Amino acid sequence: MRTLIVALGERSYPIRIGSGFLRDVSLITPLLPQKRVAVVTNTTIAPLYLSGLRAALEAAGVAVVPVILPDGEQYKTWETLNLIFDALIEHRCERRTTLIALGGGVVGDMTGFAAATWQRGAPFIQMPTTLLAQVDSSVGGKTAINHPHGKNMIGAFYQPLAVCADLEPLQTLPLRELRAGLAEVIKHGLIRDAAFFEWLEANIDALLARDPAALEHAVVRSCEIKAAIVAEDERELEVRALLNFGHTFGHAIEAGLGYGDWLHGEAIGAGMIMAADLSRELGYLDAAEVARIQALIGRAGLPVTGPKLPRARYLEHMSVDKKTRDGATRFVVLERLGSARIQTGVAQAIVEGVLARRIA
Ligand code: NAD
Ligand code: GLY
Numbered sequence: 001m002r003t004l005i006v007a008l009g010e011r012s013y014p015i016r017i018g019s020g021f022l023r024d025v026s027l028i029t030p031l032l033p034q035k036r037v038a039v040v041t042n043t044t045i046a047p048l049y050l051s052g053l054r055a056a057l058e059a060a061g062v063a064v065v066p067v068i069l070p071d072g073e074q075y076k077t078w079e080t081l082n083l084i085f086d087a088l089i090e091h092r093c094e095r096r097t098t099l100i101a102l103g104g105g106v107v108g109d110m111t112g113f114a115a116a117t118w119q120r121g122a123p124f125i126q127m128p129t130t131l132l133a134q135v136d137s138s139v140g141g142k143t144a145i146n147h148p149h150g151k152n153m154i155g156a157f158y159q160p161l162a163v164c165a166d167l168e169p170l171q172t173l174p175l176r177e178l179r180a181g182l183a184e185v186i187k188h189g190l191i192r193d194a195a196f197f198e199w200l201e202a203n204i205d206a207l208l209a210r211d212p213a214a215l216e217h218a219v220v221r222s223c224e225i226k227a228a229i230v231a232e233d234e235r236e237l238e239v240r241a242l243l244n245f246g247h248t249f250g251h252a253i254e255a256g257l258g259y260g261d262w263l264h265g266e267a268i269g270a271g272m273i274m275a276a277d278l279s280r281e282l283g284y285l286d287a288a289e290v291a292r293i294q295a296l297i298g299r300a301g302l303p304v305t306g307p308k309l310p311r312a313r314y315l316e317h318m319s320v321d322k323k324t325r326d327g328a329t330r331f332v333v334l335e336r337l338g339s340a341r342i343q344t345g346v347a348q349a350i351v352e353g354v355l356a357r358r359i360a
Contacts, residue, residue: 001016001017001018001019002016002017002018002216002220003015003016003017004017004220004223004224004227005227006139006140006159006163006227006230006231007227007231008159008230008231008234011159013159013160013161013162013163014162014163015138015139015162015163015165015223015227016162016163016164016165017134017165017167017216017219017220017223018165018166018167019166019167019168020166020168021127021164021165021166022049022052022053022056022102022127022166022168022169023052023053023056024056025053025056025057025060025062026060027162027164028057028100028125028162028164029057029060029062031098031123031125031161031162032062032098032123033096033098033123034094034096034097034098035061035062035063036062036063036064036065036093036094036096036097036098037057037062037063037064037065037097037098037099037100038064038065038066038067038084038087038088038091038093038097038098038099038100039053039054039057039064039065039066039067039100039102040067040069040084040099040100040101040102040103040107040110040111040114041066041067041068041069041101041102041103041107042068042069042070042071042103042106042107043068043069043070043071044071045071045102045103045104045107045129046066046068048169048172049102049129049169050066050068050102053100053102053127054066065087065088065091065093065097067083067084067087067088069083069084069107069110071106072106072260073106073146073254073259073260073263073264074258074259074260075106076106076109076110076144076145076146076259077145077146078145078154080110080145081110081113081114081145084099084110084111084114084118085114085118088114088118093118093122094119095118095119095120095121095122096122096123097122098122098123098124098125098161099111099114099115099118099122099123099124099125100124100125100127101124101125101126101127101128101138101160102127102129103127103128103129103130103133104128104129104130104132104133104137104177105128105130105132105133105136105137105138105264108126108128108133108137108138108143109137109142109143109144109145109152109155110143110145111124111126111143112124112126112141112142112143112155112156112158112160113143113144113145113154113155113156113158115143115158115160116143116155116156116158117156121158123161124158124160124161125160125161125162125163125164126138126139126160126162126163126164127164127165127166128163128165129166129169129170129173130170130173130177130180130181131170131173131177131178131180131181131182131185131215131218131219132177132180132181132183132184132264132265133181134165134167134170134181134219134222134223135181135184135185135188135218135219135222135223135226136181136184136222136226136243138160138163138165139163139223139226139227139230140159140226140227140230140234140240140243141157141158141159141160141230141234142155142157143155143156143157143158144156146259149255149317149320150251150255150317150320150322151251151254151255151259152251152322153320153322157234157235159234163223165219165223167212167215167216167219170210170215171210175208175301176263176301177263177265178207178208178210179208179265179266179300179301179302180263180264180265180266180268180269180302181265182204182207182208182218182265182300182301182302183246183265183266183268183269183272183297183300183302184222184265184268185200185207185218185222186200186269186272186293186296186297186300187243187245187246187268187272188221188222188225188226189338190245190272190276190293190334190337190338190340191225191242191243191245191332191334191338191339191340192225192229192242192338192339192340193221193225193338194336194337194338194339195338196221196225196338197296197337197338199217199221200218200296201292201296203217203218204296204299204300205299207300208300208301226243229242229243238342241323241330241332241342242332242340242341242342244323244332245272245275245332245334245340246268246269246271246272246273246274246275246332247268247271247321247332248271248275248318248321248323248329248330248331248332249267249270249271249274249275249306249314249318249354250264250267250268250269250270250271250272251267251271251317251318251321252271252313252314252315252317252318252321253267253270253271253306253307253309253314254267255317256307256309256313256314256317257307257309262303262307265302266302266303269297269300269302269303269304270297270302270303270304270305270306270307270358271306272293272297273290273293273294273297273304273305273358274306274354274355274358275331275332275333275334276289276290276293276294276334277290277354277357277358278331278333278343278346278350278351278354279333279334279335281350281353281354282333282343282346282350284333284334284335284336285334285336285337289334289336289337292337293337305358305359305360306355306358306359306360307359307360308359308360309359311352311355311356311359314355314359315348315351315352315355318351323342325344328344328345329346329351330342330343330344331343331346
């Protein structure tokens with residue numbers, strides 16, 4: 001097992017990366033303020049993993065309230081969030097009842113937001129079961145639901161007590177979801193670590209074949225990068241925005257299509273190529289570097305062009321991006337492979353040029 005720390009003073013917490021956490025809860029039970037938890041999951045993950053986790057918790061004397069949500073990004077809404085609160089009220093859960101998020105980023109983000117607001121703040125633990133959640137969404141305390149016009153628009157920064165990333169469930173993840181998770185792994189190399197990007201070029205096939213050692217390295221290195229950035233800037237005043245590389249375009253794809261058509265990671269795959277093209281237009285990358293980024297994203301099986309939406313729809317959704325400051329859209333661009341920066345004052349014509357070239 002590997003343990004990393006997200007260093008946030010009194011809100012610091014461990015990220016555990018290993019195997020068997022869904023059967024052996026000895027890492028979790030010491031963290032619980034009360035011998036009672038609500039395990040929030042969904043209709044796909046529950047039949048695979050809920051009974052094992054529940055049995056292990058109950059064997060350790062912990063009472064379990066299961067909360068099973070519908071599965072899908074289109075359910076990342078107020079209505080679904082209320083299902084969590086309904087269950088917590090029905091079962092007389094208290095402020096010290098820990099919420100455990102068992103699932104991917106959708107379950108994790110919604111459970112975290114429920115924990116942030118349930119009785120003004122309950123403890124929660126992330127048990128991510130997708131690659132995307134293990135390398136990105138379970139770490140750093142961003143919790144949210146979507147607004148029909150804006151991705152993750154309503155939420156809170158609220159840190160978990162711990163992240164327990166069990167690599168075993170990655171073996172049952174649909175291939176399309178594994179590919180989506182690789183988008184965020186590639187992002188971490190692009191923004192912070194050129195050597196990791198090169199390692200990904202050499203190991204992308206091993207990752208797609210779910211080689212356990214390759215997956216462990218990808219999760220550990222991604223979490224190291226993300227934990228360091230979050231520790232520097234928890235509330236995204238500046239440097240944390242770099243984790244949004246590809247997301248200004250990607251969120252516009254997701255919102256423009258209506259959530260749940262393209263996966264988040266797929267939208268980020270195409271969005272990163274758009275952002276790399278923008279970086280070239282601004283004079284940072286050369287065409288060969290953009291081609292190299294596109295080649296890796298393509299080998300990961302992710303889309304390399306955006307969907308054919310009206311350009312005005314892209315621009316409209318990009319204008320409600322959360323990085324927008326004083327009405328101006330801000331982009332994350334690469335100044336070189338392994339190093340990112342925030343760019344303001346990008347002329348609309350340049351953005352439109354990128355869209356014209358990069359929409360299928
Ligand atoms: P997801 O949560 O929808 O999970 C993907 C699919 O895989 C779902 O159908 C799920 O039921 C299924 N699944 C999960 N684990 C499985 C397993 N082990 N075996 C079989 N099936 C399994 O999608 P995701 O990609 O994990 O997360 C995407 C979400 O994460 C988006 O809503 C995005 O906005 C959010 N996100 C948040 C952050 C953050 O910092 N909070 C960062 C990145 C993404
Ligand atoms: N996924 C971007 C962030 O956590 O800041």
